[in-house]
Amino acid sequence: MAAGGAGVGNKTYSFKVVLLGEGCVGKTSLVLRYCENKFNDKHITTLQASFLTKKLNIGGKRVNLAIWDTAGQERFHALGPIYYRDSNGAILVYDITDEDSFQKVKNWVKELRKMLGNEICLCIIIGNKIDLEKERHVSVQDAEGYAESVGAKHYHTSAKLNKGIEELFLDLCKRMIETAQADERAKGNGSSQSGTGRRGVQIVDDEPPNAAAAGGGCCSSG
Amino acid sequence: MSQKSERRGIHVDQSELLCKKGCGYYGNPAWQGFCSKCWREEYQRARQKQIQEDWALAERNKLFHCNSSCSVSVSRVRLQREEEAAYASSQGAQSQPSLAPFSKFEEKKSNEKTRKVTTVKKFFSPSSRTASKKESQETKTPSPSISRQASMETDRVSRDFIDFLKGLQKPGREIHKQCRAFVESMGNKKDLSAEELSECVQDFYQNMADRLLSHFKGSTERVERVMDQVEKYLMTRLYKNVFCPETTDDEKKDLAVQKRIRALHWVTIQMLCVPVNEDIPEVSDNVVKAITDVIEMDSKRVPRDKLACITRCSKHIFNAIKITKSEPASADDFLPTLIYIVLKANPPRLQSNIQYITRFCNPSRLMTGEDGYYFTNLCCAVAFIEKLDAQSLNLSPEDFERYMSGQASPRRQEPEAWPPPAGGSPALAQVYQSLELLSGLGARQERVLEGARRLEGDLIDWRAGVEREVQDILDRHPLDLRLPPASAIDSDNVENDRLPPPLQPQVFAG
Numbered sequence: 001m002a003a004g005g006a007g008v009g010n011k012t013y014s015f016k017v018v019l020l021g022e023g024c025v026g027k028t029s030l031v032l033r034y035c036e037n038k039f040n041d042k043h044i045t046t047l048q049a050s051f052l053t054k055k056l057n058i059g060g061k062r063v064n065l066a067i068w069d070t071a072g073q074e075r076f077h078a079l080g081p082i083y084y085r086d087s088n089g090a091i092l093v094y095d096i097t098d099e100d101s102f103q104k105v106k107n108w109v110k111e112l113r114k115m116l117g118n119e120i121c122l123c124i125i126i127g128n129k130i131d132l133e134k135e136r137h138v139s140v141q142d143a144e145g146y147a148e149s150v151g152a153k154h155y156h157t158s159a160k161l162n163k164g165i166e167e168l169f170l171d172l173c174k175r176m177i178e179t180a181q182a183d184e185r186a187k188g189n190g191s192s193q194s195g196t197g198r199r200g201v202q203i204v205d206d207e208p209p210n211a212a213a214a215g216g217g218c219c220s221s222g
Numbered sequence: 223m224s225q226k227s228e229r230r231g232i233h234v235d236q237s238e239l240l241c242k243k244g245c246g247y248y249g250n251p252a253w254q255g256f257c258s259k260c261w262r263e264e265y266q267r268a269r270q271k272q273i274q275e276d277w278a279l280a281e282r283n284k285l286f287h288c289n290s291s292c293s294v295s296v297s298r299v300r301l302q303r304e305e306e307a308a309y310a311s312s313q314g315a316q317s318q319p320s321l322a323p324f325s326k327f328e329e330k331k332s333n334e335k336t337r338k339v340t341t342v343k344k345f346f347s348p349s350s351r352t353a354s355k356k357e358s359q360e361t362k363t364p365s366p367s368i369s370r371q372a373s374m375e376t377d378r379v380s381r382d383f384i385d386f387l388k389g390l391q392k393p394g395r396e397i398h399k400q401c402r403a404f405v406e407s408m409g410n411k412k413d414l415s416a417e418e419l420s421e422c423v424q425d426f427y428q429n430m431a432d433r434l435l436s437h438f439k440g441s442t443e444r445v446e447r448v449m450d451q452v453e454k455y456l457m458t459r460l461y462k463n464v465f466c467p468e469t470t471d472d473e474k475k476d477l478a479v480q481k482r483i484r485a486l487h488w489v490t491i492q493m494l495c496v497p498v499n500e501d502i503p504e505v506s507d508n509v510v511k512a513i514t515d516v517i518e519m520d521s522k523r524v525p526r527d528k529l530a531c532i533t534r535c536s537k538h539i540f541n542a543i544k545i546t547k548s549e550p551a552s553a554d555d556f557l558p559t560l561i562y563i564v565l566k567a568n569p570p571r572l573q574s575n576i577q578y579i580t581r582f583c584n585p586s587r588l589m590t591g592e593d594g595y596y597f598t599n600l601c602c603a604v605a606f607i608e609k610l611d612a613q614s615l616n617l618s619p620e621d622f623e624r625y626m627s628g629q630a631s632p633r634r635q636e637p638e639a640w641p642p643p644a645g646g647s648p649a650l651a652q653v654y655q656s657l658e659l660l661s662g663l664g665a666r667q668e669r670v671l672e673g674a675r676r677l678e679g680d681l682i683d684w685r686a687g688v689e690r691e692v693q694d695i696l697d698r699h700p701l702d703l704r705l706p707p708a709s710a711i712d713s714d715n716v717e718n719d720r721l722p723p724p725l726q727p728q729v730f731a732g
Contacts (some may be wrong), residue, residue, distance in 0.1 A: 012442065016589070017555075023554050027552065027553075028553075028554070029554035030548075032550065046550045047537065047540045047541065047544055047550060047551070047553075047567040048543075048544075048551045048556065048597070049550040049551065049552050049556075050551060050552055050553040050556045051592050051595040051596075053592075066591070066592075066595075068595055068598075069552055069553035070553050071552075071553045071554050071556070071557035071558070071602075072553075072554055073495075073554060073558075075601070075606075075613065075614040076557060076606065078605075079557075079602040079606060082598055082601050082602050082605060083598060085600065086589050093496055115280065144427050177619075
């Protein structure tokens with residue numbers, strides 16, 4: 001279901017990437033750092049940081065990246081599927097100083113797999129805020145082990161220090177291109193994208209409520 | 223209807239949009255402000271009377287046929303009326319017992335005459351689900367009724383479309399031919415379900431886009447441009463038939479959402495954690511604009527224009543957040559604010575519009591673009607509102623129940639009286655704003671007065687100081703007048719003393 005406008009000659013891929021993660025883990029800082037190269041800057045001119053685009057050129061292939069931020073508050077959890085349908089990639093962010101946020105990531109992964117199947121979504125798991133290494137509450141082994149077990153890639157990033165962000169998006173794009181190419185091949189040089197996805201809005205009923213009510217209270221952006 | 227009066231400002235248009243008969247469905251100006259069903263009813267009644275009169279006056283053969291066909295539809299309408307009455311009572315929709323005076327219809331009759339033919343046909347069209355296949359087949363006329371109903375707007379859009387295609391020369395003609403053929407073929411597909419109609423339109427988009435793509439040799443931008451025009455042309459023409467079709471329960475869902483939003487009138491900014499401070503005039507200005515935009519969506523016909531309304535609404539929301547927080551808004555800020563805006567606006571025919579956009583918008587725009595993102599957020603907002611419960615507002619279930627049933631209002635418990643209540647009407651907010659401005663002006667005037675008084679004091683002090691100083695100087699240097707010699711004319715004469723003394727006036731005795 002690649003939304004990529006796979007033309008004939010020089011290809012331009014259009015990818016939709018959703019950002020998932022609890023409030024306060026730094027999703028917004030991450031994209032702002034990536035798209036604007038700014039962090040907590042008073043001079044940020046963008047009006048919003050919830051929908052950002054970036055044009056890339058990876059090995060001669062042009063990529064239009066659309067990054068969709070999602071509301072991370074617990075009460076909006078059930079709305080997830082509306083956001084991530086038809087997305088090519090998912091970035092799951094947690095805060096290394098917050099064990100809860102890592103649990104949330106696990107929930108997201110389960111849900112993504114259930115809703116989108118295995119091939120469609122490439123999950124990249126991000127441990128953000130490595131500048132706060134001293135207050136680390138999620139162990140590196142745990143996180144990386146888990147990522148591997150679900151077929152995702154794990155990255156350590158810091159939006160503050162601008163570490164690891166460029167790499168993670170580059171890798172994500174490469175993987176999405178691979179998937180798109182595999183799709184094309186599977187379709188048999190498919191120039192006809194029959195069955196283009198367009199579904200009515202549907203909401204999945206809430207998962208049985210996880211007892212983790214201790215989630216971080218306030219919800220201003222990270 | 224306490225909530226109605228509280229939310230007056232915005233909801234005046236809303237209630238005007240409703241059917242004049244008060245059945246709770248939306249009215250339509252084309253039907254004199256009635257909903258489809260009530261309009262049919264009223265129209266039937268007026269017609270029936272007219273027919274009887276006409277009959278009595280002159281027994282025209284033409285009317286014979288007309289009347290016989292009418293009697294069938296009348297019975298069906300009566301059935302529908304009963305169904306509807308049952309539905310309305312179960313919904314508990316507010317009843318406005320105002321039936322438009324009958325004389326009004328007499329006036330309109332003459333206008334109606336011209337439309338009679340098509341309308342009678344419409345009664346038999348498959349929109350009424352009970353109509354048998356055979357009947358609906360009969361109504362299909364070789365010339366599609368769409369072209370006859372063409373309004374000014376459709377004409378204009380068609381002209382624009384042709385002008386646009388002229389720039390493309392040969393393929394332009396081809397595109398035009400295809401689009402026309404498609405519109406006509408859609409005119410014959412009225413009995414399909416909404417999903418099937420959507421499928422048809424989307425297939426057409428897809429085919430058209432594929433062909434354009436090979437023609438333009440892969441330049442997606444040019445394809446997009448043409449596709450936008452194609453969408454505009456098609457959907458302007460198809461709008462009447464495919465927006466909120468009777469084969470779906472869109473209208474019912476609209477009502478449900480509308481009722482739900484009304485019932486949630488008590489939700490405040492604080493409960494939703496909306497990062498917007500409406501006390502700042504600029505912010506509340508943006509909020510009002512956002513509300514206007516999301517309401518305006520209903521008035522557009524082309525899916526893309528509807529999307530543009532949502533995007534404009536979103537931009538205003540971002541502005542409001544940016545002014546309040548002075549940092550770019552994230553989704554964590556945006557979604558709650560959008561929910562709040564939707565709750566305040568209660569946009570007309572919300573579900574119908576969402577469904578219409580989902581079904582008939584060009585998918586490339588809906589799936590990836592910025593417009594698509596905002597649309598998705600709107601869908602999220604509606605989904606959230608539909609499912610909203612005590613937990614999602616951080617309330618206890620008891621409180622939530624009490625607020626929902628209208629037994630209590632959270633606002634009354636808040637001591638703050640001066641700042642405008644969250645659900646206040648814009649006019650009221652304006653008044654508050656003006657009051658605030660006035661009080662600000664008062665304070666400033668006070669300051670000016672104080673300054674003046676200080677200046678006055680300063681002046682007095684200064685005067686006293688100067689006087690004192692002068693006195694000092696006077697005291698230190700007492701006046702020591704050395705009178706100059708009486709004659710000053712020759713004072714610079716060096717040899718003055720050698721001169722003989724001036725003549726003294728002499729007094730002569732006597």
